[in-house]
Amino acid sequence: MADEDLELREEVDRRLLTRREVVVRGGGAAGALGFAWLLAACGGGGGGGAAPSGGGGGEVDTMTWAINGEAVAMDYALAYDFNTNVAVANIAEPLLRFDPHGRLQPNLATAWDVVDPLTMTVKLRSGVKFHDGTKMTAEDVAFSLDRHRDPKVGSYLATFHERVSSVLASGPLEVTIKFSKPDAIFPYALATMAGAVASKAFMEANGKKVGTPGVGIVGTGPYKFGSWTKGQEIVLDRFDGYWNKERALKVKRFVVKIILDEATIVQALNTGEVDGVFGTALSGK
Secondary structure, eight states, X not given: OHXXXXXXXXXXXXXXXXXXXXXXOOOHHHHTTOSHHHHHXXXXXXXXXXXXXXXXTOOXXXXXXXXXXXXSOSOGGGOOSHHHHHHHTXXXXXXXXXXXXXXXXXXXXXXXXXXXXXXXXXXXXXXOBOTTSOBOOHHHHHHHHHGGGOTTTOOTTGGGGTTEEEEEEEETTEEEEEESSOOTTHHHHTTSGGGBOOOHHHHHHHGGGTTSTTTOOOOSSSEEEEEEETTTEEEEEEOXXXXXXXXXXXXXXXXXXXXXXXXXXXXXXXXXXXSEEOSSTTTTO
């Protein structure tokens, strides 16, 4: 089973990295898992003044990281590239997750079952809250997954939903997914942003504005959308109502600086303006 998990996980990565709509190679299934574990582990101050508080395992007021390109949108359906995933994957979580060995593990979903080759059921975690305080339901999950099949949304991850014929809330905390053809990859896609969940009410209320700088998105992740100033920075604030208490985050605010020039990134690292960097030769990513 471990070998099969690894092979299917690798197929997820291949599908992500061969999407023609995206110019920048980045993110992939691993990127779609986010990096909040790093922020949970950071108990000390960072470089210079970028992380002004916290030492010896205490809380940190702010951590600042640099990326070398602009995000596409604060929308999980458009979170394909690395620079977008850095923020979005910490706002909106997937139903499942990968463990270090590439095996599927529960996340927003507690269990899943391939009932027959054309039917899959997903049991949802109880008591999960969105950033606006409302509780996640099967209706939110069904709506979130169905957005990938809506051509008006233009999801970059629609390829994973090509064989899905319907997604229905079959109970308050259960979703039933029907397929037109068997799809062994789909459960693994649910551990990427192709399986992420956001508030149905929020998305319906904001329509085409979802993911834009002035609106953002409402998810269940460890961080909530704060602000996005294009060409400058994305700000995420810790969500203290986060369901996973074992993943308690020590960084209260995470700032993603958008710095296009690598020499400027080096200078920012040297002066302590940023604590680290993603997506450049400097980071090995």
